[in-house]
Amino acid sequence: MAIALVTxxxxxxxxxxxWQLATAGHDVVLVARSRDRLxxxxxxxxxxxxRSAEVMAADLSTDDGREAVAARLSATDRPVSLLVNNAGHGIGAPFTASTWDQERALLDVHVTAPLRLTHAVLPGMIARGHGAVVNVASIAAHLxxxxxxxxxxWAVEFTQALAGQLAGTGVTATAVLPGLVRTRFHDAASLRHMRDEFPDAAWLDPEQVVTAALAAVRRGQTVVTPSARYAVAGALLGVLPGRLTRGRRSQQRD
Structure with a gap:
């Protein structure tokens, strides 16, 4: 039975x-900090x-949280065949105004956790000859x-490097680059202003993003931007000089 773990x-x-993975027939392992909400x-x-839905309450900004999830990913009984590295948050402040604790937690959730969890799950996937890793990045990767x-x-570059190393193993890696998405991500007081700064047309629905992401996984696609308009924007941003993409505010999604 296929099992997917989602952070x-x-x-x-x-x-x-x-929801989409369970609907498609996967058992799921759900990871987040809040056990009640999970x-x-x-x-x-x-x-x-x-479908079975296993709950793992873990804070991925901590060593203990990451190691607990890594242990589940390394387990040989009920092995995980799809890892979705989705956990993330925003600070809503520039580096010059943030605290070290904020920056360290952000780095650990966005970089250390996907690196550790992917490292834990890959040996089993490769040994079985099938599996997939999804890293939820952002159109902000072009900024x-x-x-x-x-x-x-980093998430995009890591995914591309991973995809090259996994060639021929039956295991794939996919980076997803959504734009602004209507979720609770922007409920934080420091990010709430973005809801008023961008028109309705700029916002994507979670269903649209996840549908495109899972379709890309099925195709074995390495990088996907789940919106034609954001794909065009990403292509344009990719060729602009860095000085033109250095804004004072962070264009954060999720």
């Missing part, structure tokens, strides 16, 4: 990944789809305006 599964894109999502998924953007650019 940041208590809301937003992570919750949508859980339990609610798991109950709804089980009731609506009949040069924040540590958030730098982390998301």
């Amino acid at each position: 940041g599964a208590s809301a937003g894109l992570g919750e949508e990944f859980a 339990s609610e999502v798991a109950h709804l998924v089980r009731s609506a789809t009949g 040069s305006n924040s540590t958030y953007a730098a982390h998301k650019r």
Whole structure:
């Protein structure tokens, strides 16, 4: 039975990944900090789809949290065949105004956690000859305006390097670069202003993003931008000089 593990599964894109994967016949392992919210999502998924939904409350900004999830990914009984590295958050402040604790937590969730969890899951996938890793990046990867953007650019580069090393193993790696998405990500007081700064047409629905992401996984596609307009924007940003993409505010998604 195919099992998918999704981080940041208590809301937003992570919750949508859980729903679509369970609907498609996967059992799911749901990871986030809030056990109460995870339990609610798991109950709804089980009731609506009949699939198993395992709950793991873990803070991926900590060593203990990452190692607990890594242990589950390394387990040989009920092995995970799809890892979705989706957990993420934003600071809403420039590096010059943030605290070290904020920056360290951001780095650990966006970079250290995907690196560790992917490293844990790959040996089993390769030995079985099939599997997939999905890294949720952002259109912000094309910008040069924040540590958030730098982390998301790392996610894309990491995925591309991984895809090359996995060639011929039956295991794939896919980076997803959504733009602005209607989720709780922008509920944070420091990011709420973005809801008023961008028109409705700029916002994507979680269902649209996840549908495109999973279709890319099925095709074995390495990088996908789940919107034609954001794909065009990304292509344009990719050829602009860095000085033109250095804004004072972080264009953060999720």
